[in-house]
Amino acid sequence: MHTPTAAMLVIGDEILSGRTRDSNTNFLARALTDHGIRLTEARVVADEHDRIKQAVQALSAAYDHVFTSGGIGPTHDDITADAVADAMGAPIDIRDDARAILQAHYDARGQELNAARLRMARIPAGARLIDNPISAAPGFTIGNVHVMAGVPSIFEAMVASVMPTLTGGPPMLSQSLRVVRGEGDIAEALGRLAADHPEVSIGSYPFQRDGVHGSNIVVRSQDGPAVDAVMGALVRLFPATG
């Protein structure tokens, strides 16, 4: 059973300067996990043509899908569509179908579809539009690259409209056990369990909260009974009353 792979590419100086926190990667990660697609890498790059182009080329060659967020608005710093078109070797211009969507949207509001807004109708040749139920300006899919808005509510709506079109593998299942013992105390037994059960992935995520040290142990696999079996072994190894 092949599990498709994906990469996220966040485009935004505001993330790299620390002004804004990216929340789109986490939203996409959860949506992909539920859909049986493995998010394998995420990158953040600045709003610069060559950096976007190079990242799109590297990621679209390495993974089954690439999702981008940011840089498709009407202002001078919105350069994602042109950079992605360049990366994919496609010509780009204002496209009639995208223009019609924008025209209807602004007509309904009595606003002008001016030159700046028309930039949002620049779509690479051969791309398929992604619906934007919030502010009309569409995203697009070209090859295996899905280009979406950076505003979280719009990004999330676009993910919701793209996801059903993608073929997922069996969903990744996970269970977790909270163990209130230091990682150093449980690591040896946990390492043996992981070595004995290569059919699941076992991660240990330490926490320190209110003076309590412990670890959340997460067991993941596409094989539900295998997850259950290892969880049973974990509970016997680290009983709550131990």
Next chain:
Amino acid sequence: MHTPTAAMLVIGDEILSGRTRDSNTNFLARALTDHGIRLTEARVVADEHDRIKQAVQALSAAYDHVFTSGGIGPTHDDITADAVADAMGAPIDIRDDARAILQAHYDARGQELNAARLRMARIPAGARLIDNPISAAPGFTIGNVHVMAGVPSIFEAMVASVMPTLTGGPPMLSQSLRVVRGEGDIAEALGRLAADHPEVSIGSYPFQRDGVHGSNIVVRSQDGPAVDAVMGALVRLFPATG
């Protein structure tokens, strides 16, 4: 005036599965911006030796500094130190200075420095230790790569101890103006202003909140008077009472 560049490499399956949100990138971004170092790229990769190695090699060749977060604890899935050593071509083994730090820490608590905890003393040859005031297990710097813990409180303490050792450029200064008009209405004038003032970077970040549409316009430069001059022009272009 050269502005040093940096990359962040987050190592963690738990981020890519969506289970955990990464907060370390944002913390580092703000610390670097204040210190006059430009965070130019960020990546998240899975807990896999070759993926970590390849990312470290690519980023350490491309940027002045690389900061990693995650994967330096005592459990079987903590493989960052070995992967970074491999990437940098350095041998790695338990080092006496790191072992002594751990021994003192666990002795003071009446806990055993067992084999799992000793893994945290694996430090590449030639690396400089990074102090961990919270749980003792050190990070390290090898070449231009700073290897730090994933637990946010420890990551943040390690950043605080590394940052003063790095030479920063002039800090990036920024001011922002909140404009309650749609991006499409202001884009043309804003684009002209940006073209007329290449000495600053002007970003436009749309927001939609409580039914209000607008944009935060951010002006950034290392040249304070230049930022002030463009902010003055912005306020004249988009007066609050316009």
